[in-house]
Amino acid sequence: MSKELIRLSNCTMAFDGEIVLDNINIYFNDKEFLTLLGPSGCGKTTMLRIIGGFLKPTSGDVLFDGVRINDVPPHKRTVNTVFQKYALFPHLNVFENIAFGLRIARPDGKKIKEEEIRERVLEMLEVVSLKGFEKRSVSSLSGGQQQRVAIARALVNRPKVLLLDEPLGALDLRLRKDMQNELKRIQQAMDITFIYVTHDQEEALTMSDTIVVMDKGVIQQVGTPEQIYNEPKNAFVADFIGESNIVDGNMICDGEVEIFGKRFKCLDGGFEPNEPVDVVIRPEDVDIVPLKEGMLTGLVTNITFKGVHYDIIVDFKGFKWLIQTTDYCPIGSKIGIKIDPDGIHVMKKSKYSGMFGDYSSYSAEYDEISDVDYTAEDEQTEEEWHED
């Protein structure tokens, strides 16, 4: 099951001297749903394009099944790509778009028979739930349908790996959710490796077997969705995946950490006595209790109704936390809080310490300002075409 399929070893990629991937070492297992997750410009698309064969790393090796493939051109790789903007051939109908890879002369010079092409295209249309669409022109399809054609076209060649470059970015929220399930289903049905690039952490958590979190050309953490969410390695990962309050702490000893001068029980260990650490507390892990029972007390400065819960901002001695609660806490009220040991996650200090996890500047627009969607669209055009 978990056989190694692709490995990048000491891969560095620079465009005009600007380093986009910095000495990447990573391997991908066969038949996994892998996600490269990171903000705009973190190098995730570059990594995908190196695997697809559209870019050659400035230094380092790309191995496929143990064989170095740096110099193998894209058309000779058993890897297919679903492009960000689908890149469907506008002069061909749905059937011919999907049949494209089958009609191309094989390296062995053999041509696939027309009946087999027909059979395989129709089979793919069924896989992506587009039965009966074969005669349609691609321009008459909706975004979601075009997306499915792009997936069918990439899968018809029976690749070992399917690369997906933010394929759901252009779809609306509802469709995106449907397609997430759909993609996961297709991956399991085809039983191949999917390498999926996205900046959407929720998408990554929903679909992936393994998530690779990247920032500034460096891999920050590799792990299952649960590991990434529950045990982020540093403040960047903690902040990028979900909402986090990140505060300075002191590791008293294994299982005990000091925050704001108060000692809290936790499940982490392996630090030096009294080592300064970053402590992550997820907004949903904080319980609101009567003032007297509180381990800490704070002042509610903001409350926003989110449907399932309220987002409240609580001021603890000038440091503001985001807490999610189903209880209504009016602005100006004092509350006590309690955190269970498994709600506290301790991280080593890193270069990201102090940069994230503070809600002091919280305002109603906060979500929008910090929304990565705003810049992610430009990534490809700016960064990825450099090699020309």
Place this chain on the structure above:
Amino acid sequence: MRTKFLAVPYVVWMAIFVVAPIILVVIYAFTTADGSFTLGNFSNMLDYLSVFGRSFYLAFISTVICILIGYPIAYILSKQGARFQRAVIMLFMLPMWMNFLLRTYSWMSILENTGLLNRFLNFIGLPSISIINTQAAVVIGMVYNFLPFMILPIYSVIVKIDRSLIEAAQDLGGNSVAVFRRVLFPLSLPGIISGITMVFVPAVSTFVISQLLGGGKQMLLGDLIEMQFLGSAYNPHLGSAIALVMMIVVTIFMYIINKFGDGEEQAVML
């Protein structure tokens, strides 16, 4: 509603300078010198069938050569850096700003029996060739003059083709031949078609080139029409009839060509 007003000057302009002349040409074509109706102009035209044939033949040859030269240039150009592209486009445009006659005269002095070309051939020890006053000279003149009109539309279509389509074709197993044949070429058809329109139509009706480089021996439709209006054979009624027939033939031809490229044209709009 108000914007409709803005179209008025244009409509007036069209009426005076496009519609009215065409009507005049039609009237002339169907009348004699004293103004009575006749189809005689058209039957007289039969004497000049060879000129029709030659005009369309040479225009066709020139257009094909323009495609053969222009397409690779446009394609190679589109793959270069932006600054280089601009510089080369500029070089193609520059001669077009020079007077058309001057350009054709200079080809005369190149192709003459004692011209630059033959002097060069002699210099490297080859015998002279007699090319001036032949169809070949006319074709060279046409290709030279109309080549930019082939390159530019093809170039502008190719540079707009989404790079990811090429990558997708490579990704699906296409080597460079397959990528060209199955993606690049079909998608650049609209450019070729407008190139054909912009080369073939002026080539059919050109007249100076054939006079200067063909030495009057290669009379083309343009020369014939000119003769009827300005020359020795003054007969604007016959001239109009010829012009009318030429227009109709060209229109039919272009209709067919555009029909052929319709699907692709839409495709590029996508």
